[in-house]
Amino acid sequence: MTRKNFEFLEVRREAPKERWAPERIEDFNEIQGNYSENKAKLQASRCLDCGNPYCQFQCPVQNYIPQWLKLVQQGRILEAAELSHQTNSLPEICGRVCPQDRLCEGSCTLDDDFGAVNIGAIEKYITDTAFEMGWEPQKPSIKPTGKTVAIIGAGPAGLACADILIQNGITPIVYDRYPQIGGLLSFGIPSFKLEKEVVEKRRKILEGMGVIFKLNTDIGRDIAFDDLYQNHDAVFIAVGTYNKVKASIPGENLAGVYQALDYLTNNNYYQMGLVDKKAHHNFYFERVVILGGGDTAMDCSRTAIRQEASSVYCAYRRHEKAMPGSYREVYKAKEEGVKFLWHHQPIEIIGKDKVEGVKFAKTELVQQENTGKMELKVIEDSEIIIPAERVVIAFGFKPNALSWLNDYQVKTDQSGRIIAKGANKHPFQTSDDKIFAGGDIRRGADLVVTAIFEGRSAAKSILNYLSA
Ligand SMILES: Cc1cc2nc3c(=O)[nH]c(=O)nc-3n(C[C@H](O)[C@H](O)[C@H](O)COP(=O)(O)OP(=O)(O)OC[C@H]3O[C@@H](n4cnc5c(N)ncnc54)[C@H](O)[C@@H]3O)c2cc1C
Ligand code: SF4
Structure with missing residues (x-):
């Protein structure tokens, strides 16, 4: 029987059931369910098999x-699970957290008129279902070579690198200062987007394949970088970006002002039982203002809602359409009760010893006379104060200075990113032949899937270097 390929006309795009907002804000569990077998088949059948799979080109790992x-x-x-693992080390995680509207689904041929194929949800369905059926990725069949690579950072870049190395007979030893693997998957992204059991499951699989994790180990403090350099055949640096961008406005250091990642990490620690109630930054019954317009600002806003803050405002200096985050996340935040202040630029956090509110000036887009370009301008005498007991600054992250690399030939660019452009024809290699780097520390704060791409690509490059 020939396949029709017109299913998209009869079958509408349908996401897996999502818990409705009043229910889901009561806890930190994932909000999205899974497809039934029939629904998954039906939704997958909407694919046109268009011959020119833009979705695949637009997917950073080219699924x-x-x-x-x-x-x-x-x-x-x-x-499907076998095939999906050929290009992606963490497909069940990408299916949950990728901004699909900007990547694969945003370039699906059906996107504009009929609704894109629900690629992310099906990717998640494949691995979740295969795991439920007892499937696991195949154990490496290649004999260990005896070579070892030290990986600093157990975030998506480090895990993806370890996945490829172990499959090729190289033992990766992954060091991380946190008590669990995952990096921002475990300690940044809230569990209503990605439950921590999903990361734990992946840890067991990687350990089963032979990857060694050394957690609670801060390189540069607990172990000297030189020890890794001397005792392994190569080193992969995947330490992410943890230097928080400041608001640079008066009042930023008042009690009650938090940096986004400190706030989210603390809440994840609490959810995982790693800190007690006393050390928990809980915004219960507080008025909260979140500053920023990216996905991290949405995560903070939605976390504060779940902590039962009495009000949560998210303020951004431009218009809604210019927000750097995913529209999907903004939509969910609105559904959950976050109020948005567009065109509001914070100019001061006010208060004597602790926060009492945030002073904003309103902004507007004005066309420049000479160039015709639109420019953001502060409107005179437009200042307002939004009262608040808690303020969270979510203006992004830059690379930290890595002092333990000072004695090595590793160069960084002006913003502190490690330059690893592939000296001596090995992509992701730094100017020190034995040291490779990838993920956010190389490309700047970005996405889970791009970090996975970099980790996998760096591993292939390390394999070439070690066999040369
Ligand atoms: C709040 C938040 C929400 C996000 N949400 C999404 C999302 O929904 N979707 C998406 O695609 N992306 C999201 N991102 C971005 C994404 O999480 C990152 O781009 C990705 O995790 C980067 O991976 P990485 O492996 O390079 O670094 P990381 O995930 O940051 O991992 C780096 C690891 O290195 C460890 N480390 C650092 N220094 C040392 C040291 N000296 N010794 C030992 N260990 C060290 C850290 O402890 C950490 O575990 C989000 C980011 C944040 C902050
Ligand atoms: S990895 Fe991300 S971009 Fe690629 S197919 Fe999956 S959800 Fe889409």
């Missing part, structure tokens, strides 16, 4: 999307 959609449609889940 074989049309191919695994076809396998799902045919009920061949284990083959």
Whole structure:
């Protein structure tokens, strides 16, 4: 029987059931459910198999999307899981947290008129279902070479690098200062987007394959970088970016002002039982203002809502359409009760010993006379104060200075990112042949899937270097 390929006309795009807002804000559990087998088949059948899979080109790890959609449609889940793992080390995680509207789904041929194929949800469905069926990625069949690589950072870049190395007979030893693997997957991203059991499951799989984790170990403090350099065949640096961008306005140091990542990490620690109630930054019954317009600002706003803050305002200096974050996240934040202040630029956090509010000036877009370009201008005498007991600054992250690298030939650019452009023809290699780098520390704060891409690519480059 020939396949029709017109299913998209009869079957509308349908996401897996999402818990409705009043219910989901009561806890920190994931808000999205999974497809039933029939729904997954039906949704996968919407793929046009268009021959020019823009979705695949736009996916940073170049997933074989049309191919695994076809396998799902045919009920061949284990083959779909095998195929999905050929290009992605953490598909169940990307399916949950990728901004699909800006990546694969945003470039699906059906996106504009019929609604894109629900690629992310199906990617999650494939691995979640395969795991439920007892499937696991194959154990490495290659004999260990005896070579070892030290990986600093157990975030997505470090994990993806470890995944490829172990499959090729190289033992990765992954060091992280946190007590659990995952980096921002565990300690940044809130569990209503990604439950921590998902990361724990992946840890077991990687350990089962032979990856060694050394957690609660801060390189540069607990172990000298030189020890790793001397005792391993190569080093991969995947330490992420943890230097928080300041608001640079008066009042920033008042009690009651938090940096976004400190706030989110603390709440994740609390959810994981790693800090007690006393040390928990809980905004229960407080008036909260979040400054920023990216996905991190949305995560903070939605966390404060779940902590039962009495009000949560999220303020951004430009218009809604100019927000750097994903529209999907803004929409969910609105559903959950976050109030938005567009065109509000913070100019002072006010208060004597502790925060009492935030002073904003309103802004507008004005066309420049000479160039015709639109420019953001503060409107005179437009100042207002929004009262608040808690303020969170979510203006992004830059790389930290890595003093332990000072004695090595590793160069950084003006913003502190490690330059690893592939000296001596090995991509992701720094100017020291033995040291490679990837993920946010190389490209600047970005996405889980781009960090995975960098980790996998760096591992392939390390393999070439070690076999040269
Ligand atoms: C709040 C928040 C929400 C986000 N939400 C999303 C999202 O929904 N979707 C998305 O695609 N992206 C999201 N991102 C971005 C994404 O999480 C990052 O781009 C990605 O995690 C980067 O991966 P990485 O491996 O380079 O670094 P990280 O995930 O930051 O991991 C680096 C690891 O290195 C460890 N480390 C650092 N220094 C040392 C040292 N000296 N010794 C030992 N260990 C060290 C750290 O403890 C950490 O575990 C979010 C980011 C934040 C902050
Ligand atoms: S990894 Fe991300 S971008 Fe690629 S197919 Fe999956 S959800 Fe889409």
